Amino acid sequence: MPEILEASLSKRDQAFLVAAFAAAAYATPMGSGSWGSSSTGYGSATWTTSTTTTTSSGSYSSSTSASASVVPNPVPSSGVVAELLTADSTVDRFKDIQKEIAAGDVSLKFDFNPAANPAAPVGMGGQVDLANRANFPILTDLGISAAGIFFKPCGLNTPHIHPRASEFLTLVTDNNLLTGFVLENGLTSEFNTTLTKFQGTVFPMGSIHFQQNLDCTDAVAIAGLNHEDPGASSLAQNFIINLDVDVVDAALGFPKQIDGSNFAAFKANIPGSLAKGVEECLVRCNIPY
Structure with a gap:
């Protein structure tokens, strides 16, 4: 399988994921429930996952349990x-x-453990814990930052851009994850690649890119970025939800199936990132949607 322009292959045959500080993220236990939840606050947490999924191609079983004492950053x-x-x-x-x-x-030190980052937003498909100069000031003027990305089964980091940074991502768990990016006008072919454990890929600054966990188990990845304040703009959320409705309507070519009568409901159903995942994966992993 070539490393770029694998768009001719079926996406269900491709795999993904991310970034670079394997030890920290790989040591972080994940559960399919609420990460970082604890009966005693964020000072301690226990994750337990036990899943058996039956599909037309067989059964997938996973069991992960761990206990960790976690102090918030x-x-x-x-x-x-x-x-x-x-x-x-x-x-x-x-x-x-x-x-x-x-x-x-x-x-x-910065702890990427979700329980150490209670302020990080949690989506239906996982969460991103970003270390930047705002929450890890030692990065100030160093030109680098990093993110721990915690995917639930089928979790999708929806298409987004980083306005000030290129990104190097490495998968640190034993999963299959799909990545893709579109560079810019003039070269709009989608660059896709498949990553397995400890493999990495890059997303150029400003490119539209995504990551998709194709497995029925949790996945962890780390992303390194070459700016201490890389920024992020989620495209579907900012384009459809936050721009003027008439501008969006015109940009989409005045679609008849999405108009003034149903646009509010359409916007309300757009998930935050990380999203639950693509339909094929949700069906295969027996995840309701």
């Missing part, structure tokens, strides 16, 4: 990034970081 004090950006030198900046570490407002 510290919340930086207000204005600390602005101070670091205006430090006179790199040495001065790291002296300020030392002070923040001593005060307990900044750490030298």
Whole structure:
């Protein structure tokens, strides 16, 4: 299978996923329930997953259980990034970081564990825990950031762009995941590739890209990005939900099946990212939708 332009192959034959700090993410247990939930708050958490799915091609079984004591990542004090950006030198900046570490407002490590990131939005198909300069200020002026991506079975990281960063993604669990991107006007062919455990791929800055867990088990990946504030714009959500309805209608060619009478209901059904997944995977894994 070629590494690019595999669009001629069926998507169900392709696989995916992401990014680069395998040890941290691979050690993070995942469950198909609510990640990071705990009877004692975010200081401890237990995940248990036990799934048996029967399809026309056979049965898929998975069982994962783990217990972890998790401390949320510290919340930086207000204005600390602005101070670091205006430090006179790199040495001065790291002296300020030392002070923040001593005060307990900044750490030298970032925990991608979902339970350590209670503020991260959780979608029906999983969640993304991003370490950027806002929540991990030591990244300030280093030109890098990273994200832990936690996919539930069939979970889809919906098409999006990063306006300020290219991305390198590595799959760190034993899964099959599909990735794809479209570069820009002038080259609109979709670049697809299939990743398995410890394989990686890239998404150029500004390209429309996605990741799809094709398996009936959870998947974990890490993404490295070459900007400390990479940004993200989810296309379906921002285009259809947030733009002027008349502009969207014109851009779509005035479709008759989606018009003023049903557009509000159409918008209401667009999921946040990560979405539940594509229909073929949901049917194969016996996931209601």
